[in-house]
Amino acid sequence: MPARIVFDLDGTLVHSAPDIQAVANAVLAGEGAAALSLEETIGCIGSGAAIFVERMRALRGIGDAEQARLLESFIAQYESGVSLSTLFPGMRAALDGLAATGHRLGLCTNKPIAPTHALLRHFEMSDLFESVLGGDSLPVRKPDPEPLHAVLSGLGEGPALYVGDSEVDAETAARAGVPFVFFTEGYCHLPHDQITAAARFSEFAELPGLVARIHAGN
Numbered sequence: 001m002p003a004r005i006v007f008d009l010d011g012t013l014v015h016s017a018p019d020i021q022a023v024a025n026a027v028l029a030g031e032g033a034a035a036l037s038l039e040e041t042i043g044c045i046g047s048g049a050a051i052f053v054e055r056m057r058a059l060r061g062i063g064d065a066e067q068a069r070l071l072e073s074f075i076a077q078y079e080s081g082v083s084l085s086t087l088f089p090g091m092r093a094a095l096d097g098l099a100a101t102g103h104r105l106g107l108c109t110n111k112p113i114a115p116t117h118a119l120l121r122h123f124e125m126s127d128l129f130e131s132v133l134g135g136d137s138l139p140v141r142k143p144d145p146e147p148l149h150a151v152l153s154g155l156g157e158g159p160a161l162y163v164g165d166s167e168v169d170a171e172t173a174a175r176a177g178v179p180f181v182f183f184t185e186g187y188c189h190l191p192h193d194q195i196t197a198a199a200r201f202s203e204f205a206e207l208p209g210l211v212a213r214i215h216a217g218n
């Protein structure tokens with residue numbers, strides 16, 4: 001039976017941290033603050049742009065009074081940050097294969113919707129997803145289950161799965177009552193044995209088999 005398969009974006013489909021790092025460092029340079037390493041950047045990703053900027057400020061000792069101004073500057077530059085991002089190996093082939101099998105694909109990310117669409121356009125992936133929501137599309141964002149429910153409603157009926165890379169995604173899926181599939185090569189902030197998942201994978205070539213197995217109930 002065709003399933004509704006919803007994906008996270010940053011750290012799941014796309015290694016986008018180098019672009020986010022570049023935008024963050026442009027903002028920090030304007031403040032005369034030291035640049036973030038890639039590792040520090042990854043530690044700030046997962047809960048959307050406002051939390052990213054809060055964590056970035058905390059790392060560099062920049063006070064709360066600067067939040068609104070720095071967030072505005074970060075958002076203004078975010079859409080242009082696509083050229084340093086790369087697709088996780090085998091991702092496109094796996095998703096094309098799932099779509100060709102009749103599964104309906106959606107995207108539920110905490111990245112704001114404008115840079116989300118910019119990244120999808122850059123990688124010519126917009127047509128893959130029938131339903132797409134970003135971190136600023138609704139009044140609430142992940143780990144609130146509402147965005148995942150809303151993306152799933154856009155995909156009609158059928159069994160559902162959420163595929164993501166972080167503790168935020170695992171919590172979202174659990175709260176939505178949707179089985180979680182954990183991609184282990186992304187930006188998770190917890191030890192992987194603390195992530196509850198119906199299945200986990202490190203290579204996209206494994207994903208179509210996992211989807212078939214989960215829906216066969218074994």
Ligand SMILES: O=C(O)COP(=O)(O)O
Pocket residue numbers: 008009010011044045046047048049052108109110111112166
């Ligand atoms: O932008 C973020 O902080 C996280 O984005 P994601 O939900 O696609 O991982």
Ligand SMILES: [Mg+2]
Pocket residue numbers: 008009010011012046164165166186187
């Ligand atoms: Mg992610």
